[in-house]
Amino acid sequence: MSDHNQVKITKMDYSKDRPAAENPVKIQDLTLRDGHQSLFATRGRTEDMIPVAEKMDEVGFWALETWGGATFDTMHRFLNEDPWERIRTLKRYITKTPFSMLLRAQNLVGYRNYADDLAEAFVKRASENGMDIFRTFDALNDYRNFETVVRVIKECGKHFQGCICYTMTEPRMGGEVYNIDYYVSKAKDLEAMGADSICLKDMAGLIAPYDAYAVVKALKAAVKAPIHLHSHFTSGMSPMSHLKAIEAGVDIIDTCMSPYAYRTSHAAVEPLVMTLIGTNRDTGFDIKQLAEINEIFEKKVMPKYRHLLDDSKVSIIDISVLLHQTPGGMLSNLVNQLREMDALHKIDEVYKELPRVRKELGQIPLVTPTSQIVGIQTVNNVLFDDENERYKMITGQVKDLCYGLYGKTAIPIDSDVQKKALKGYPRGEEPITCRPAEVLEPELEQAKRDTEGLAQDLDDVITYALYPVTGKRFLNWKYGKEDPPEAVKARTLEEIKKEEELVKLAKLGKLVQKSEKKAPPKTDAIRTFNVFVDNEYFEVGVEEPGGSPIISYVQQLPAGVPVSRPALAAPKPAAAPAPPKPAAPAAPAPTPPKPKAAAPTPAGVEGTPLKAPMPGMIVKYLKQVGDEVNKGETVVILEAMKMENALQAPAAGAVKGINFSSGDSVAKDDVLCVIG
Numbered sequence: 001m002s003d004h005n006q007v008k009i010t011k012m013d014y015s016k017d018r019p020a021a022e023n024p025v026k027i028q029d030l031t032l033r034d035g036h037q038s039l040f041a042t043r044g045r046t047e048d049m050i051p052v053a054e055k056m057d058e059v060g061f062w063a064l065e066t067w068g069g070a071t072f073d074t075m076h077r078f079l080n081e082d083p084w085e086r087i088r089t090l091k092r093y094i095t096k097t098p099f100s101m102l103l104r105a106q107n108l109v110g111y112r113n114y115a116d117d118l119a120e121a122f123v124k125r126a127s128e129n130g131m132d133i134f135r136t137f138d139a140l141n142d143y144r145n146f147e148t149v150v151r152v153i154k155e156c157g158k159h160f161q162g163c164i165c166y167t168m169t170e171p172r173m174g175g176e177v178y179n180i181d182y183y184v185s186k187a188k189d190l191e192a193m194g195a196d197s198i199c200l201k202d203m204a205g206l207i208a209p210y211d212a213y214a215v216v217k218a219l220k221a222a223v224k225a226p227i228h229l230h231s232h233f234t235s236g237m238s239p240m241s242h243l244k245a246i247e248a249g250v251d252i253i254d255t256c257m258s259p260y261a262y263r264t265s266h267a268a269v270e271p272l273v274m275t276l277i278g279t280n281r282d283t284g285f286d287i288k289q290l291a292e293i294n295e296i297f298e299k300k301v302m303p304k305y306r307h308l309l310d311d312s313k314v315s316i317i318d319i320s321v322l323l324h325q326t327p328g329g330m331l332s333n334l335v336n337q338l339r340e341m342d343a344l345h346k347i348d349e350v351y352k353e354l355p356r357v358r359k360e361l362g363q364i365p366l367v368t369p370t371s372q373i374v375g376i377q378t379v380n381n382v383l384f385d386d387e388n389e390r391y392k393m394i395t396g397q398v399k400d401l402c403y404g405l406y407g408k409t410a411i412p413i414d415s416d417v418q419k420k421a422l423k424g425y426p427r428g429e430e431p432i433t434c435r436p437a438e439v440l441e442p443e444l445e446q447a448k449r450d451t452e453g454l455a456q457d458l459d460d461v462i463t464y465a466l467y468p469v470t471g472k473r474f475l476n477w478k479y480g481k482e483d484p485p486e487a488v489k490a491r492t493l494e495e496i497k498k499e500e501e502l503v504k505l506a507k508l509g510k511l512v513q514k515s516e517k518k519a520p521p522k523t524d525a526i527r528t529f530n531v532f533v534d535n536e537y538f539e540v541g542v543e544e545p546g547g548s549p550i551i552s553y554v555q556q557l558p559a560g561v562p563v564s565r566p567a568l569a570a571p572k573p574a575a576a577p578a579p580p581k582p583a584a585p586a587a588p589a590p591t592p593p594k595p596k597a598a599a600p601t602p603a604g605v606e607g608t609p610l611k612a613p614m615p616g617m618i619v620k621y622l623k624q625v626g627d628e629v630n631k632g633e634t635v636v637i638l639e640a641m642k643m644e645n646a647l648q649a650p651a652a653g654a655v656k657g658i659n660f661s662s663g664d665s666v667a668k669d670d671v672l673c674v675i676g
């Protein structure tokens with residue numbers, strides 16, 4: 001019996017118009033979304049996609065991933081670009097190849113479950129703006145979170161790709177929860193929902209080649225829909241897994257153009273194309289055409305992004321997953337979090353605590369946002385717990401998870417942990433079992449009212465509804481009501497060249513010679529550059545009054561200092577920027593943070609200080625100066641590593657002196673307010 005899927009070598013033919021293969025592997029290109037999200041902090045600008053757009057359209061990709069994931073957040077926040085406009089612009093250049101987006105199911109392109117009315121409007125507008133394929137995933141693989149968006153995707157006549165998030169609890173696929181039966185049953189669920197294709201989404205590069213073979217073979221036997229493999233390179237296994245998946249009959253593989261490939265991104269397309277030439281699974285791609293596209297990327301685009309590449313290590317692979325079964329990106333986030341808390345020596349405790357916390361929280365997959373939820377809770381436990389009490393500082397997101405707001409966990413949440421987390425939880429102490437969005441109030445009408453006079457169309461309203469603080473700021477930039485800061489403006493190749501010269505000077509130790517010359521007064525022509533020398537960060541003001549650049553000032557900033565400009569110093573390019581979450585379903589509940597008693601208070605204010613137990617950003621103060629509070633009452637919500645922490649009054653009394661306001665970054669032990 002001949003096996004349609006078996007890879008057979010037929011005839012080597014490298015010519016551009018070689019005969020089509022019997023069963024070509026289809027390729028989705030991720031360069032314009034996951035590629036720059038993984039390597040360059042999602043900072044890719046539309047203007048840097050246009051030079052390659054028409055050529056990319058000619059390759060013959062199954063689809064181009066152009067939107068979704070962190071792009072929506074980063075564009076409006078750091079690039080002063082309208083995310084909706086990107087789809088429309090690229091559509092003018094790319095007319096043949098379908099567009100694909102990554103949709104976080106009921107989380108859309110944000111970090112919480114949104115109400116049904118907003119989810120419906122979002123998918124409808126994405127579709128009307130030109131999106132063709134909706135790759136939909138849920139961090140818990142709870143497909144009730146798909147129901148609303150899938151209905152709209154289908155109504156719009158678009159392609160619904162259902163994802164199964166790939167995760168592990170053992171060194172290889174298997175164990176009690178995430179075994180082959182789990183993936184097969186999830187695929188059947190997706191097929192029953194009408195999935196046009198099914199994607200095994202291995203966001204952390206966990207899948208080992210022979211496991212890829214086994215699971216793809218099983219999925220191909222169990223369902224009719226095409227099987228698509230998305231496997232990040234992170235651990236170094238993905239090119240091997242791709243090949244084994246192809247041998248098992250996978251239909252579609254995700255890759256990047258080589259400048260956007262490897263590290264935490266994806267394997268490059270070119271080696272795969274060459275590997276398959278002459279077989280019945282030949283992609284049919286013209287390798288010379290791919291080289292031409294790379295040439296444009298290298299010359300015209302990469303110089304603007306190279307500095308964003310995390311080159312803190314020589315190795316391009318991260319073997320964390322091979323050691324700890326935990327996504328590489330997640331572990332490096334934890335390391336950074338510990339470093340900020342001066343607690344790096346506790347890393348081994350974190351490695352030990354992590355599987356335990358994950359199990360207690362329902363053995364959930366580790367993907368945005370659950371990887372952060374589990375990771376930060378683990379750090380909190382290691383830092384704040386003692387031998388008498390665990391889970392002393394529970395984040396708002398863990399409370400939401402325990403309540404059921406993210407959906408159903410793979411195994412039940414530990415009942416003691418759940419009870420503790422839900423004590424005083426405002427939505428109720430009894431967890432829900434229904435589809436999470438059923439308990440969410442509609443939110444679109446309120447967003448319309450909030451943006452009256454500012455939003456010009458529904459797309460604007462949705463931008464605001466998804467990201468109230470930064471979305472509103474963006475709309476003010478867009479309609480000229482506020483000037484966007486220099487930091488969000490695009491940089492030209494000429495500016496890059498100047499900056500590189502500055503770096504050269506800095507390396508020679510010549511950047512600090514400004515004291516030898518008397519600095520001229522600053523003028524309006526001043527432009528600010530971020531300059532990085534190894535791990536040091538300088539903010540450099542540059543003026544050009546007709547001659548060569550004059551350096552007006554150099555301000556050295558400590559590494560890791562929270563800066564409000566694009567997070568160039570961000571240690572992990574894959575990490576999305578921390579979003580302020582004013583309207584999150586998260587809500588405070590009593591978990592005293594235990595500030596140190598003998599803290600210095602601001603001059604003239606007497607009382608007990610409430611200090612930040614960790615560095616972070618103030619989401620909001622729930623009390624004003626003069627308000628009376630009880631001991632243990634929540635006073636301020638502090639966001640650290642995207643997680644919200646409710647900080648309680650260390651004593652009863654009136655709130656005196658509040659030192660910060662919403663949006664401010666604070667350091668560990670900063671006095672947030674004084675109560676007396």
Ligand code: CO
Pocket residue numbers: 034203230232
């Ligand atoms: Co990905």
